[in-house]
Amino acid sequence: MAKGRTTLKQLASILGVSISTISKALNGSHEISEKTKRRIVEIAEMYNYRPNKIALGLKSGSTNTIAVVIPSVQNSFFARALYGIESVISDTQYSTVVCLTKESHKKEVDNFDLLSNGVVDGFIVAVSEETQKLKKFSHFEDALNDEKHIVMFDRVIDSISCTKVITNDYKAISETTNNLIKSNRNQIVLVSAINNLNVGMQRTKGYSKAMLEAKLKPVVIEANRNDIEKVLKNYVVNNSLDAVIALDTDASFAAYKVVSELKKNIPNDIAVIGYMSERIAPYLTPELSTINQHSFTIGKMAAKMLLEQLESKENNDRTLVVDSTLSQRKSS
Amino acid sequence: MAKGRTTLKQLASILGVSISTISKALNGSHEISEKTKRRIVEIAEMYNYRPNKIALGLKSGSTNTIAVVIPSVQNSFFARALYGIESVISDTQYSTVVCLTKESHKKEVDNFDLLSNGVVDGFIVAVSEETQKLKKFSHFEDALNDEKHIVMFDRVIDSISCTKVITNDYKAISETTNNLIKSNRNQIVLVSAINNLNVGMQRTKGYSKAMLEAKLKPVVIEANRNDIEKVLKNYVVNNSLDAVIALDTDASFAAYKVVSELKKNIPNDIAVIGYMSERIAPYLTPELSTINQHSFTIGKMAAKMLLEQLESKENNDRTLVVDSTLSQRKSS
DNA sequence: TTGAAAGCGCTACCAA
DNA sequence: TTGGTAGCGCTTTCAA
Numbered sequence: 246m247a248k249g250r251t252t253l254k255q256l257a258s259i260l261g262v263s264i265s266t267i268s269k270a271l272n273g274s275h276e277i278s279e280k281t282k283r284r285i286v287e288i289a290e291m292y293n294y295r296p297n298k299i300a301l302g303l304k305s306g307s308t309n310t311i312a313v314v315i316p317s318v319q320n321s322f323f324a325r326a327l328y329g330i331e332s333v334i335s336d337t338q339y340s341t342v343v344c345l346t347k348e349s350h351k352k353e354v355d356n357f358d359l360l361s362n363g364v365v366d367g368f369i370v371a372v373s374e375e376t377q378k379l380k381k382f383s384h385f386e387d388a389l390n391d392e393k394h395i396v397m398f399d400r401v402i403d404s405i406s407c408t409k410v411i412t413n414d415y416k417a418i419s420e421t422t423n424n425l426i427k428s429n430r431n432q433i434v435l436v437s438a439i440n441n442l443n444v445g446m447q448r449t450k451g452y453s454k455a456m457l458e459a460k461l462k463p464v465v466i467e468a469n470r471n472d473i474e475k476v477l478k479n480y481v482v483n484n485s486l487d488a489v490i491a492l493d494t495d496a497s498f499a500a501y502k503v504v505s506e507l508k509k510n511i512p513n514d515i516a517v518i519g520y521m522s523e524r525i526a527p528y529l530t531p532e533l534s535t536i537n538q539h540s541f542t543i544g545k546m547a548a549k550m551l552l553e554q555l556e557s558k559e560n561n562d563r564t565l566v567v568d569s570t571l572s573q574r575k576s577s
Numbered sequence: 578m579a580k581g582r583t584t585l586k587q588l589a590s591i592l593g594v595s596i597s598t599i600s601k602a603l604n605g606s607h608e609i610s611e612k613t614k615r616r617i618v619e620i621a622e623m624y625n626y627r628p629n630k631i632a633l634g635l636k637s638g639s640t641n642t643i644a645v646v647i648p649s650v651q652n653s654f655f656a657r658a659l660y661g662i663e664s665v666i667s668d669t670q671y672s673t674v675v676c677l678t679k680e681s682h683k684k685e686v687d688n689f690d691l692l693s694n695g696v697v698d699g700f701i702v703a704v705s706e707e708t709q710k711l712k713k714f715s716h717f718e719d720a721l722n723d724e725k726h727i728v729m730f731d732r733v734i735d736s737i738s739c740t741k742v743i744t745n746d747y748k749a750i751s752e753t754t755n756n757l758i759k760s761n762r763n764q765i766v767l768v769s770a771i772n773n774l775n776v777g778m779q780r781t782k783g784y785s786k787a788m789l790e791a792k793l794k795p796v797v798i799e800a801n802r803n804d805i806e807k808v809l810k811n812y813v814v815n816n817s818l819d820a821v822i823a824l825d826t827d828a829s830f831a832a833y834k835v836v837s838e839l840k841k842n843i844p845n846d847i848a849v850i851g852y853m854s855e856r857i858a859p860y861l862t863p864e865l866s867t868i869n870q871h872s873f874t875i876g877k878m879a880a881k882m883l884l885e886q887l888e889s890k891e892n893n894d895r896t897l898v899v900d901s902t903l904s905q906r907k908s909s
Numbered sequence: 910t911t912g913a914a915a916g917c918g919c920t921a922c923c924a925a
Numbered sequence: 926t927t928g929g930t931a932g933c934g935c936t937t938t939c940a941a
Contacts, residue, residue, distance in 0.1 A: 600934095
């Protein structure tokens with residue numbers, strides 16, 4: 246067998262017919278006689294011929310593949326959203342490739358570059374932090390210009406004309422803060438290992454607003470993932486508090502650890518509400534109350550929107566909001 | 578601006594020179610005069626020209642991209658391994674795309690199909706369950722035949738000639754069982770929500786071997802993720818036991834839940850050793866002892882091997898083993 | 910120093 | 926019913 250994948254050309258020379266005849270036969274064209282078709286299909290199978298989808302994409306500009314471009318997959322939010330996306334795409338003729346940007350603008354651009362030329366038909370993207378900071382969006386515009394469809398979720402760019410699916414964390418967290426206040430907690434502390442991120446800042450704002458409106462003093466404790474426990478402990482030792490809102494998994498775990506080490510009780514002494522995978526939160530002792538972003542739903546929605554656009558060939562500019570909700574458990 | 582991405586052809590017609598001149602100029606060929614080069618580069622930038630990497634790949638068969646093909650990313654083992662892979666690839670000129678197979682043979686084949694034609698230079702793959710069951714490996718052979726490089730990790734196919742990176746779970750779990758026995762536990766129960774998977778079966782074997790050698794009766798409790806807690810509880814209520822080995826995250830959580838509901842103490846009454854993300858295990862109460870598969874290291878290794886092969890153009894057939902180790906904490 | 914043309918794998922139009 | 930040819934975007938050889 247010749248080296249490399251079997252091509253139409255090879256089949257043509259084997260069978261002594263033209264390339265176009267082979268192509269048509271394999272695509273079931275009625276222009277070709279049944280007899281010839283059978284011969285060709287047989288040989289094609291024998292040589293394990295499979296079309297070069299990329300060459301195909303080069304011509305038609307469509308490959309029935311979509312790209313998911315997200316910052317990371319360590320993060321359970323994106324992992325779940327991805328799962329939601331796949332669950333929708335799986336039932337269709339499309340396949341998916343995913344690219345991880347690690348919050349890097351360059352990686353994001355490179356991926357769009359590679360894939361928007363005949364490899365994929367559309368993108369589902371959660372914009373990287375660096376891209377947001379740099380405000381460099383030309384790769385999105387280029388893709389749109391190449392007639393690719395884009396759906397953004399969670400991390401979106403308002404000025405880009407495409408479908409967006411977002412959460413309303415701001416509202417969810419300020420409501421949560423309010424509820425805490427209503428149930429007579431008034432020394433509520435916010436803990437965050439992600440305040441270097443936009444999401445973190447947004448959530449912090451929601452919390453601060455609610456506190457200020459209740460004439461309470463916002464206290465924000467932030468540090469990186471490795472230090473957050475130490476920094477929080479230091480605070481708790483030297484100050485009094487009756488509730489903690491933790492913005493991410495690490496902060497949530499840190500809160501549990503510190504409270505238990507200092508022999509306090511959750512929720513009696515200190516209420517804790519955190520962000521964490523819904524699969525894990527119920528297993529903590531006591532079960533952690535969480536702000537649930539419905540990542541799976543968001544992923545599903547984003548995928549459905551993209552599919553719709555791919556069908557209708559229309560590029561919509563609309564924003565869908567999936568409400569974050571409080572999953573009330575035992576820790577608050 | 579014309580619709581679609583700027584091409585060499587367009588630049589050529591704008592500047593009134595030939596396509597080949599543009600191509601050479603943009604590639605810094607010395608055949609082209611400095612003056613012409615400058616003019617061309619300037620216009621190219623103005624029109625935001627970026628080469629079509631796929632067309633390039635069609636020609637050269639190389640794009641400096643590698644594909645990671647894994648069953649899932651919900652699973653923290655693969656998520657961490659992926660992170661390890663990315664951490665190595667990030668420092669190079671290569672980029673990565675990842676494909677999720679959901680244990681489906683068809684998806685795996687589709688992805689290989691799409692990507693092995695000029696999109697990627699090599700594959701890092703953890704073979705799907707279905708592919709293992711069906712024993713259909715021609716997509717791997719085809720890719721190899723297309724001169725793509727393949728590194729398999731964790732889920733490998735011995736008969737395919739490529740580099741493999743694996744764990745030795747079998748040994749790790751039988752040693753763990755032995756240790757438990759030596760510390761006077763003799764009613765050791767295995768709990769698994771993944772015994773539909775090859776990995777699960779392997780681990781179960783390792784456990785059974787150790788038990789049998791110690792003249793102890795192996796007890797295997799298996800169910801799917803949703804039922805495992807109920808099934809385990811039912812067993813614990815009706816039988817006596819002094820240790821649990823849990824094969825996956827769900828089984829580990831279930832063990833904690835059941836033991837705590839039945840007012841028993843970990844590790845005094847019942848020792849628990851499980852499989853779980855090393856990032857989470859220390860946060861359980863008591864901290865969970867785990868069998869650590871060093872997923873990050875495995876990912877890093879696989880990526881390094883692939884890079885090496887890509888450099889040397891040589892296809893190696895060797896198997897590297899990363900030892901799983903016991904991370905002893907408070908639960909055993 | 911520049912350009913024409915072939916070719917990567919494929920489809921589609923037009924001619925035979 | 927079949928085949929020749931152009932063209933998708935690009936590089937590269939050979940000629941001018």
